[in-house]
Amino acid sequence: MHPLVSQSPPRDFLPxxxxxxxxxxxxxxxxxxxLRQTFARSRFRVTxxxxxxxxxxxxxxxxxxxxxxxxxxxxxxxxTHALAVGGVFSAFFFALMLMLVFSSGIILYGxxxxxxxxxxxxxxxxxxxxxxxxxxxxxxxxxxxxxxLLGSPILLAYGVVSVAPWYYYAMxxxxxxxxxxxxxxxxxxxxxxxxxxxxxxxTGVLAGGFLLLAVGGIWTVWxxxxxxxxxxxxxxxxxxxxxxxxxxxxxxxPSWWLSAGLLDAAAGAWAExxxxxxxxxxxxxxxxxxxxxxxxxxxRAAYSGLYGKTVxxxxxxxxxxxxxxxxxxxxxxxxxxLIIVKDVRIFRRDPLQWxxxxxxxxxxxxxxxxxxxxTYGVSSTSWVNMVSFLNLAVVGLLLSTFTxxxxxxxxxxxxxxxxxxxxxxxxxxxxxxxxxxxAAGGAIVPCTLLVLISDLxxxxxxxxxxxxxxxxxxLCLGLAGIAVGFGAWLPNFRADSPSRIAAGFGGTLTxxxxxxxxxxxxxxxxxxxxxFTAADLTNFGWDIDTQTGLRWWLGFxxxxxxxxxxxxxxxxxxxxxxxxxxxxxxxxx
Amino acid sequence: MIEFDNATRxxxxxxxxxxxxxxxxxxxxxxxxxxxxxxKTTTIKMLTGLLRPTSxxxxxxxxxxxxxxxxxxxxLGYVPEEPFLYDKLSGREFLEFAAEMxxxxxxxxxxxxxRENGYFExxxxxxxLTETYSHGMKQRIVFASAMLHDPPVLxxxxxxxxxxPRSVRMVKDRLRERAAAGTIIFMSTHTLAIAExxxxxxxxxxxxxxxxxxxxxxxQRELASSHTRLEPLFLELTSGNNGxxxxxxxxxxxxxx
Numbered sequence: 001m002h003p004l005v006s007q008s009p010p011r012d013f014l015p016x017x018x019x020x021x022x023x024x025x026x027x028x029x030x031x032x033x034x035l036r037q038t039f040a041r042s043r044f045r046v047t048x049x050x051x052x053x054x055x056x057x058x059x060x061x062x063x064x065x066x067x068x069x070x071x072x073x074x075x076x077x078x079x080t081h082a083l084a085v086g087g088v089f090s091a092f093f094f095a096l097m098l099m100l101v102f103s104s105g106i107i108l109y110g111x112x113x114x115x116x117x118x119x120x121x122x123x124x125x126x127x128x129x130x131x132x133x134x135x136x137x138x139x140x141x142x143x144x145x146x147x148x149l150l151g152s153p154i155l156l157a158y159g160v161v162s163v164a165p166w167y168y169y170a171m172x173x174x175x176x177x178x179x180x181x182x183x184x185x186x187x188x189x190x191x192x193x194x195x196x197x198x199x200x201x202x203t204g205v206l207a208g209g210f211l212l213l214a215v216g217g218i219w220t221v222w223x224x225x226x227x228x229x230x231x232x233x234x235x236x237x238x239x240x241x242x243x244x245x246x247x248x249x250x251x252x253x254p255s256w257w258l259s260a261g262l263l264d265a266a267a268g269a270w271a272e273x274x275x276x277x278x279x280x281x282x283x284x285x286x287x288x289x290x291x292x293x294x295x296x297x298x299x300r301a302a303y304s305g306l307y308g309k310t311v312x313x314x315x316x317x318x319x320x321x322x323x324x325x326x327x328x329x330x331x332x333x334x335x336x337x338l339i340i341v342k343d344v345r346i347f348r349r350d351p352l353q354w355x356x357x358x359x360x361x362x363x364x365x366x367x368x369x370x371x372x373x374x375t376y377g378v379s380s381t382s383w384v385n386m387v388s389f390l391n392l393a394v395v396g397l398l399l400s401t402f403t404x405x406x407x408x409x410x411x412x413x414x415x416x417x418x419x420x421x422x423x424x425x426x427x428x429x430x431x432x433x434x435x436x437x438x439a440a441g442g443a444i445v446p447c448t449l450l451v452l453i454s455d456l457x458x459x460x461x462x463x464x465x466x467x468x469x470x471x472x473x474x475l476c477l478g479l480a481g482i483a484v485g486f487g488a489w490l491p492n493f494r495a496d497s498p499s500r501i502a503a504g505f506g507g508t509l510t511x512x513x514x515x516x517x518x519x520x521x522x523x524x525x526x527x528x529x530x531x532f533t534a535a536d537l538t539n540f541g542w543d544i545d546t547q548t549g550l551r552w553w554l555g556f557x558x559x560x561x562x563x564x565x566x567x568x569x570x571x572x573x574x575x576x577x578x579x580x581x582x583x584x585x586x587x588x589x
Numbered sequence: 590m591i592e593f594d595n596a597t598r599x600x601x602x603x604x605x606x607x608x609x610x611x612x613x614x615x616x617x618x619x620x621x622x623x624x625x626x627x628x629k630t631t632t633i634k635m636l637t638g639l640l641r642p643t644s645x646x647x648x649x650x651x652x653x654x655x656x657x658x659x660x661x662x663x664x665l666g667y668v669p670e671e672p673f674l675y676d677k678l679s680g681r682e683f684l685e686f687a688a689e690m691x692x693x694x695x696x697x698x699x700x701x702x703x704r705e706n707g708y709f710e711x712x713x714x715x716x717x718l719t720e721t722y723s724h725g726m727k728q729r730i731v732f733a734s735a736m737l738h739d740p741p742v743l744x745x746x747x748x749x750x751x752x753x754p755r756s757v758r759m760v761k762d763r764l765r766e767r768a769a770a771g772t773i774i775f776m777s778t779h780t781l782a783i784a785e786x787x788x789x790x791x792x793x794x795x796x797x798x799x800x801x802x803x804x805x806x807x808x809q810r811e812l813a814s815s816h817t818r819l820e821p822l823f824l825e826l827t828s829g830n831n832g833x834x835x836x837x838x839x840x841x842x843x844x845x846x
Contacts, residue, residue: 013663014692022689026678033677033718120673123637124690125663200601300658304641307634 019126023134045508057153064157072161085158086249086263087242092154093255094248096147097183102213103146104139104187105194106206111135112299113195113306122303132295136188136288144180151176155262164266167273171265175258175277178284182254185287192294196302218366220245254283332437335426339434340441343410347442360398361446368454384458385533389526391454392468393518395447396475400514403483407439408510409501411487411584428584432488436577439480448472461533471525471565478521478572479514485576486510488584517572524565528558590614591636591742591773596645598631605631607797608645613775613790615741618768620784621777623794624827629777630670632794633746636775637667649742663691666735670746672727676720680711680730683719684737691738698737705733708763709756724751732760736767743767745776749783761787785819795827 014022038046068085075081112118112135121131152172159168194205250256261276322341329337347354368391414421414431421431451472455465490506501507532554591613598606606628613619623629634640635647638658647654652661674683681702688698706712709729714722719730728751735743748764749757765787768774778784784791785805793801793808801808808822816822 013659014690019690022686025689026675026682026686029682030675030677037677116671116673117675119639119669122639123662123665123667123669124687125659126690127659300638301641304639307640 013125016127016130019130020133023126023130027134042505044505045503048508048512053149057149060150060153061157064154065161068158068161082263082267084242085162086259087245089154089158089259089263090253090256091245091248093151093179093258094253096151097179097253097255098213100143100147100180100183101187101190102209104143104184105191107139107142108135108188108191109195109202111138112191113303118303122300128299129292129296132188132292132299136184136291136295139188140177140180140184143184144177147176147180158262159266162266165268165270167270168262168265171262171273171277175261175280178277178281179254179258181284182280182287185284185291188291189287189294192291192298192302195306196298199302199305202306214362214366254280257283329437332434333430335424335430336434336437339421339426339431340438343435343438344442347406357402357446361450364395364398364450365453368450368457381533382530384460385464385526385530388455388458388460388464388468389522389530391458392451392471392526393522395450395454395472396479396518396522397515399443399447399476400479400511400518403439403443403479404507404511404514405502406498407435407480407483408487408507409492409498410435410439411484411580412491412493412495412501413498415491415493415587428587429581432484432577432581432584435487436480436484439484440477443476443480444473447476463533464529467525467529467562470562471521474566474569474573475518475521478517478569481573482514482517482576483510485578485580486513488580488587489576491587513576517568521565521568524561524568528554528561532558590648590650591619591775592646592648593632593635594646594648596632596635596642596647598628598635598640599643600631604797606635606642609799611792611799611802613773615773616768616771617789618764618774618787619776620788620791621775621794622779622781622784622791622823627794628797629794630746631797633744633775633777636744637665638662664741666738666740666743668728668731668735668743668745668748670750672724672731674719674722674727674730677718679718680715680722680726683730684715684734687734688737693738701737702733705736708736709733709759725753725756728752729756729759732763736763740772742773742775745774747778747780748776749778749780757783781819781823791819793823793826801826 013019067088071081071084071088075084112132118131118135121134122128155172156169158164194202198205248255257276257280261273261280264270264276265273322345325344326337326341329340332340411432448469451468452465455468460468486506486509490509492501492504492506495501495504502510591611593609593611596606596609597604609628609632621629621632631640635642635654636649638654638661641655649661650664652664654661674680675686678686684702684705685698688701693701702715706715709732711729711733714726719727722730732748735745743764745764748760752760761783764774764776768789776784776788790802790804791808792799801811803811805817805819805822808819808826809817812822812825814822814825816825
C-alpha cells in the first residue's frame, strides 16, 4: 500500500480555536474582496445607497428628536415623562424583537438548509456546531445592521434631547449587540425545531406564524387607532395610548431590559444601567448556548430529514386561465400571445415573485382600510386629498420595486436561454413588446384596485377617483416601459439570479428613474388637484367663488398638470422602449 | 473499506435506496451506474453524511456515518456533481481553507497545493477569483481539494462532466494512481465508457436496488449476451426488469453477503 494512504481513520481533529480561525480567515478574505469589488465596480450604487440611507436615517432622527422634544415639553413632570419614554422604548424594542425572531428564523432557514455552501461544509470534518455558528454569526450581522438603521435614530435622538452623559452613547453598541443575540437565538431554535419536527409542513407553520404576527400587529394598530377617547396629542391621550401598550412593558422581556438599561444610562444612573447590561449579556450568552446545543443535537438530522421530504414531483397542466388569457390577447398576434402566456405561467409557478407582491399588497390593503382611522377626526378635504395622493405614490413606489426586481431582469434571463426564442424565428421587437404588455397588464389590475380601495375608504370626490385611476394606469405603463427598456438597454447576461441582475448598475438606474418618474407624475397631478378641490381655500385668504381669475388659473394648472403628466408618461414609456429596441436588435448572445 | 449494510433511504413514500448491501475494499475503483432516478445520488449523499439512512448503516473505514459523521468525513474526499466554490476566494485560498479544515500544517498545505497544481495544471488560474472560472476549472479545483489530505476514500459524483479531453485524461490518470496507492474510489457516473475503462468493478442500480455487482465480463456472462461492451449490456439489464435484480446477481450477492 502507498505510504501516504492509510485505511485507519484519522484520530486528530483541528482544535476548536483553529477551526474558528480557519472559518474567520476565509470569511475575512471574502469580505475584503467583496468590499474591494463593490467600491471599485459599483460606486454609483454605493453612493446612491449611502445617500438614500443617510436621508432615511436623517428623517427618522429628526422625527424622533421632534417627538422626544414634544414629550419633554408636554410632560414636564419627570416621573411621568420617564414612564412615557419608557413606554415608547419598550413598545419600539418589543416590535423589533418580534421582527428579529421572525426574520432571523427565515434567514437561518435559507442559510442553514438551502444554501449550496452548507452541502459543502457538511462534507468536510468541521464541527456541526461550528457550521451552525458560522451561519448564526451571519444572521447576527444581518439583523444588527437592520437594528442599527432602525434603532440608532431613536436612541441617538433621545440621547441628544435628554442631554445624556457620554457613557449612554458608549453603551449603545454593546447593549444592541447583546440584545440582538436573544431574538436571533430564539429564531434559530424555532427554525431548527420546525424543520426537524415538521419537515413536511414547514411552509404551513411559517405561514401560520406570519399570520399570527400580522393579526397581532393589525389588532394592536386597531386598538391604538380606534379607541382613544381623549384629545389628540394631549397628556391624557399619551397616557391612554401607553396604557394600551402596557403588554410590551413586562419585566421579563429583553426589550424591557434594553429600554430600562438605556434610560438609566441616559439619566446618569450608570450602576443600574450596568446591572441591566449584565442581565442582558448573560441571557444573550445563555440563549446562544441553547441554540448551539440544539444545533449540535438536531441540525444534521433536520438537514437529512428535510431532504427526505422535498423530492416531490409536481405536475402542472395548462389552466383555464391560460386558455382564457390566450383568447383575450388575440389582437396581439400568436407569437406575442404565446410569450405572454409562457411568462404568466413562469410567474405563477414561482412563489418567490408573487408571494412578495401578495404580502406587500396585503399590507397596503390593510393600511388603506385602516387609513381613515389615522386621521383622528382631522377630515378636511385638503388632508384627505393629500393622503390619497400619498397612497397613490406609495402604490407606484411599490410597483417600481417589483418592476426593478422582476421585470428588469427578464431580458437578461431570456438572454441565457435565447436559443429557445431565437430558434423560433420570433422578431426581437415582438419579444420586447410581449415583455412590456406582460408587465403593464399584470401591474394595472392590482394597482388600480389598490388605489380604488384607498380612494373609497377616504371618500374622496369622483373627480379625484378618476384622476387617480388615470394616473395609476399611466404610471403602470411608464414603469413597465422603463423596466423593459432598461432591461434591454443594460442587460447582464453573466448573472443567472434575478436579484443579482437587479442589484447591478442597470437595476439601480431603473429604480432611481422609476422613483423620479413617480414623484414627478404624482406632483404634477396632485398639487393642482389639491388646490382646485380644496373646499377650505379660504384658509389661505382666497375665495374661489368670487375670484374667478384664480379659479381659471387653478383650472388651467390642473389641465396643464394632467397634460404634462400624460406627455411625461408617454416619454417614460416609449423612450426607454425605443432605446431598448435599438440595443436589443444588435445584441449578441 | 466502504460498507453499506442493508442501507435504505425513503423519501416520503418513495424508496430511493432499497436495502443496499455493498462493500468496496481498499485500492478499488468502483463505479456506480444506473439510469436517472435509480438512487445513485442518494447513495452518494448517504456515503458523504449529507443524508442519513432510514434504516441500515453506512460505514467508512469502520466508522458509522450516522454515529460519528465527523470522523467519517475526515476520511473522505468528495467531488460533487455541481462543484461549490466561494466566488470571492481565489482557487488557492479555497484550497488553503479546505486543507486547514483537514488539519494540515501550513508547510504541508503549501506543498500539497503545489503537488495538486502539478497534477491538475491549476497554475494559470489558481490565484484568480473562482467566480471567473469555467465549469471545468472549478471541477479541477474541487478534485484538487478532495485529494489534498490523501484521504483513504474518494467519493466522486459524475467526475467528467464539463471537463475538456485533456482534463479528462488528467483526472483518469490521477484516479488510477490513487487507486494503485490504496485509495478507495467510489464514483457515480452516466459515462459508461469511463466506467468501462477505469473501474475495477461496477454496480448497476435501478429503482433504488442494486441490480448487478461485478466486472463487465461477469455482466456479459450473467446476461449470456453476445455483447462485450458495457453500453448494450447496461441497456439490456436496465430495460424491462421491473425493479427486480438480475437472478444470477441476486444469488451471487446473497452468497457474498
